[in-house]
Amino acid sequence: MNTDLFKNAFPFWESLTETQRAEIVNNTTKNLCEKKTRLHFGGGECAGVQIIGSGRARVFITSPGGGDITLFRLLDGDVSILSAACMLNGMDIELDMEMETDCEIYTIPKKVYRKLYDESGAVKDYTMEMISEKFSDIMWLFNQFVFSNVASRIAGALLEHRAIEGGDELKLTHEDIAKDAGTAREVVTRILKQFQSDGLVKLTRGKITIIDAKKLGKI
Amino acid sequence: MNTDLFKNAFPFWESLTETQRAEIVNNTTKNLCEKKTRLHFGGGECAGVQIIGSGRARVFITSPGGGDITLFRLLDGDVSILSAACMLNGMDIELDMEMETDCEIYTIPKKVYRKLYDESGAVKDYTMEMISEKFSDIMWLFNQFVFSNVASRIAGALLEHRAIEGGDELKLTHEDIAKDAGTAREVVTRILKQFQSDGLVKLTRGKITIIDAKKLGKI
DNA sequence: GATTTTTCAGTGACAAAATCACATTTATTA
């Protein structure tokens, strides 16, 4: 197995012993997950720590009614650190992950990461740092939800996708945006139409073209 | 200084060296904060790790418009662990704390806790565990906000205060509940009136008496 | 290639909740 993946994902990699590295390399499994594959985390159920080799995944919470709200996305090289927290101290939150593209997922088993965590201060530091960062992200999201109106959350979602895509043509349905903005599809439709008549976007089936990103940012 | 405070607050206390304990004991400062005193955390501004010697404090986020939403409360013996995270890796979240009663607050300076954190695995483990726990709490709160209606959040807030007070007579204004439930005061007034006519609570100025906690729990 | 099925978007009606603008009542303080 190519260790570049680990070297890039883990800043502590260089500080590990040969044995520790081998332990990781020999126990990590690779999975090819097709687009739309879903994984569930929570209730103590955590396979281990995951690294996204390639592709994009969406992490979200699911309502009792079935709807879901996006928390964040994982891109190439990202580490699903909440799995670590979930597994280290039985963090009792329920999360789901869905592949937005075909993905290569590498999984370091629970026990292997746990052992590493116990042995290495650098791994502890890394884990702490990543969890704190995620915590910050979630708090930011919380702020958006409780203090911003729907229009600005939708605008934010559009701009985030623009950053991911690296272009103004977003292949998104209203449903997709609804999940990111934490609202209903019909509401997105209405507000996007408003955006369109204000000259901010152009709407086509399954596609949204951003015309005026600057004004979107001001909403 | 009495070390019982630390012994009770920190499970790692026994594992520290004499020197480390002395370091904490000699550098911790005690402050008496009157009811309504406010402290701000964020933007790298963290005095250190705080232990509530006695009293009760409310931790919340503040909206640009001035309103605020309660995240959690700290009671006797609790440790304000987010300060730790804030200070360890510059977690960039803005939080405020307000004393709900007169409080004794003990502060372990940033540098002292940081040093301890670097030296002791037990302190790292403790810090990690506490942060994960807080993370879980916040995620739970997030779920409540995005998936529950206002009535059930208000019912939840009432029951939480009942648990804190240990009785059915709650000295709370509608404003107080609005902050806990993340809604407007008028909305609380209306829903409480509904609760009252349903025989769940009895309302007096500045006081809410819970009549039927069981039914409240079902909302 | 035509037909069926699925996905996506649009819309009106209504309900829930937030916001605004006050009025009223009860405590506190001067």
Add this chain to the structure above:
DNA sequence: TAATAAATGTGATTTTGTCACTGAAAAATC
């Protein structure tokens, strides 16, 4: 006691969420 502040009550309006559909476009199937 009067004046002030704090807590509550209420109507009107706007925003957002929910429900129940319709029609259009794309995909899958025949």
